[in-house]
Amino acid sequence: MSDLLERLLDGDHRALARTITNIENRAPGYRDLVSGLYEHAGTAEVIGITGSPGAGKSTLVDKMAETYRERGETVGIIAIDPSSPFTGGAVLGDRIRMASNIGDMDVFFRSMSARGSLGGVSIATADAVKALDAFGKDRIIVETVGAGQNEIDIVKTADTVCVLVQPGSGDDVQMLKAGILEIADVFVVNKADLDGADRTVQELREMLDLRGNAGSGRNDQHARHGHHTGPEATENGADGSAGRADGAALTQAEAEAEPGEDGSDPEWTPPIIEAVATHGEGVDAFLDAINDHHAHLDATGEAKAKARERYAEEVRTLLREDTADLLAEEIDARGGIDDLVDGVVAGETDPYGIADDVLDPVATCLRERREDG
Amino acid sequence: MSAGQTQQPVRCLVAKVGLDGHDRGAHVIARAFRDAGFEVVYSGLHRSPDEVVQAAVQEDVDVLGISILSGAHNTLVPKILDGLDEYDALADTLVLVGGIVPDKDQDDLRERGVSAIFGPGASMEDTIEFVRENAPER
Missing domain, CATH: 3.40.50.300 (P-loop containing nucleotide triphosphate hydrolases)
Structure with a gap:
């Protein structure tokens, strides 16, 4: 795998193509590969x-x-x-x-x-x-x-x-x-x-x-303000630099209180x-x-905020997928989804009951571990 | 990771190469492959050998199906095979040719690296079966 990564970084088109194939297939080792990217x-x-x-x-x-x-x-x-x-x-x-x-x-x-x-x-x-x-x-x-x-x-x-x-x-x-x-x-x-x-x-x-x-609504007003009052915004900018001479901290506070007033359009x-x-x-x-x-x-600074949001979403999606896989394994271990469905059809239990049953040991185990530190 | 989550459909490129405007056959094949559960990239008409190679390499396909009805197979198919070889992709790509290829040309194409040639009357089931059995393991 690391050989593949090396070739990709080296500019090998086929290695890039194969990397994407591995990502699509979730081929063994693809996680390390992506981590390396x-x-x-x-x-x-x-x-x-x-x-x-x-x-x-x-x-x-x-x-x-x-x-x-x-x-x-x-x-x-x-x-x-x-x-x-x-x-x-x-x-x-x-x-x-x-x-x-x-x-x-x-x-x-x-x-x-x-x-x-x-x-x-x-x-x-x-x-x-x-x-x-x-x-x-x-x-x-x-x-x-x-x-x-x-x-x-x-x-x-x-x-x-x-x-x-x-x-x-x-x-x-x-x-x-x-x-x-x-x-x-x-x-x-x-x-x-x-x-x-x-x-x-x-x-x-x-x-x-x-x-x-x-x-x-409020932000929208700001946006319009910013758009239609070009000259005024420049004046604000001039005021801003005057303020900075008096004390940078004050200007900073002002900027935080009134985002957009300095002429930049939030x-x-x-x-x-x-x-x-x-x-x-x-x-x-x-x-x-x-x-x-x-x-x-x-x-x-939205670029950074967006990147953070994206990483958070990636972590969440990965965890969702991984836990789904883990639970699918557990369902198989319990005789497969069909057996469990049989219980629902026979009126012995219901989907919520089954879900609780399957999830309960996982939840217990996690909580115990957390308490143990 | 459970087996159900690791999905590996066969990836195919169905390519029309050269000055050949007849793509009904390619469409039918693309559709049949799709219904067989394959992922099919269709190149569109009038592709040059270079383009087909570029597509096959970038899409990292298991199977390349070249549809050719113009009679130019002796010129165009070897160009594609050489191009694949340049990218080290010939060995693990299953190359098929579909269309009109006279018997006397077939051996030469096979020697150069074409795995199978499907002429008029070839059945769809046989073609799909051949791909399933011979698609390279990745």
């Missing part, structure tokens, strides 16, 4: 792209990769497609759109299927991102169809989350409200040359206004970019918006 990762910018089927995600990602390559940056892409809940099989078709980077190994494109385990996909995605990061990719794009909680968890592994919307999807935009809309840092209205694009932009803008008012308002991905229109504006968001994350 951590100290080499942390430099890449991670961008998440989601949106309804046919919105143009893969096409846009292709154009993004092309533009980054023109700027001399290396790109890693992970495209996640759903798998059949019945056979586990999947057709992963996102590669079809990758036409602009023919034979360019510095664009590493990997298709992954959402192998259906609780939280498993998002962990595998996060780990695969780590692998690409450690390999030395400058930009990493995670692409997935936006349909549910799983997808939201996936794009949460990104620094900047972009949601693609296509015109004429008024009702879709309504649907997006629950979930996807809240997590978007940048909106892209793709196929902006089609009729109805203006309306879709308008609808998104209205929804963002509503969100601001309903959610965190609240990010997602921009809405119009694009025609097939022609590459709007791609530069889109990439600029992503850079702006990244700068915002750095300036406000």
